[in-house]
Amino acid sequence: MDTLTKFTLPGIALLLTLVFGIWLSSSGKPYNGILFNIHKLIALGAVIAAVIQLSKVLKGADSLTLIIALLVVAGLCAIALFASGALMSMEKMDYRLTLTIHQIAPVVMVIALALVAYLLMRKP
Numbered sequence: 001m002d003t004l005t006k007f008t009l010p011g012i013a014l015l016l017t018l019v020f021g022i023w024l025s026s027s028g029k030p031y032n033g034i035l036f037n038i039h040k041l042i043a044l045g046a047v048i049a050a051v052i053q054l055s056k057v058l059k060g061a062d063s064l065t066l067i068i069a070l071l072v073v074a075g076l077c078a079i080a081l082f083a084s085g086a087l088m089s090m091e092k093m094d095y096r097l098t099l100t101i102h103q104i105a106p107v108v109m110v111i112a113l114a115l116v117a118y119l120l121m122r123k124p
C-alpha cells in the first residue's frame, strides 16, 4: 500500500470532522446533540486512524526530525481542539476565546499535516 492510500481513511475522517464542525457551528446554540457527538467521535476516529498509519509509515522515513516536529505541532493542535471543543460545550470559558482557538487550530493542523504528507511522499 503506498503512502497516499494509507492516509485516505484518516484524511476522509478529518474532512468529515471539518464538515460536521461547520454544520454544528451554523446550526447554532444550544448545540444539536447528534451533530455534536458525530463531530466529536469522527474527530477521535481521525486521530486514532492517523496515529496507527503514522506508526507504520514513519519507520525509515527521511527528514524524520522535521516530520516529528511537524507532528508535535499537529498533536498540540489536536489537544487544543479537544480541550476547546469540550470547554465550548460546557460553557466553562470565554466563548469567543475558545471558538477562536477552535477555528485557528484546524488551519495550523492541516498545514502541518500537508507538510508531513509532502515530506513522506517526496522521492529522495
Ligand code: HEM
Residues within 6 Å of the ligand: 017, 018, 020, 021, 022, 023, 024, 025, 026, 031, 036, 039, 040, 043, 044, 046, 078, 081, 082, 084, 085, 086, 088, 089, 099, 102, 103, 106
Ligand atoms: C480533529 C479535531 C477537530 C477539528 C478539526 C474540529 C474542527 C471544527 C471546525 C472547523 C468547526 C467549525 C468552526 C466554525 O465554523 O466556526 C468546529 C466546531 C465545533 N467543534 Fe470541533 N473540531 C475538532 C474536534 C472537536 C471536539 C473533540 C469537540 C468536542 C469535544 C468539538 C466541538 C466543537 C463545537 C462545540 C463546535 C461548534 C462551535 C460554535 O460555533 O459554537 N470539536 N470544529
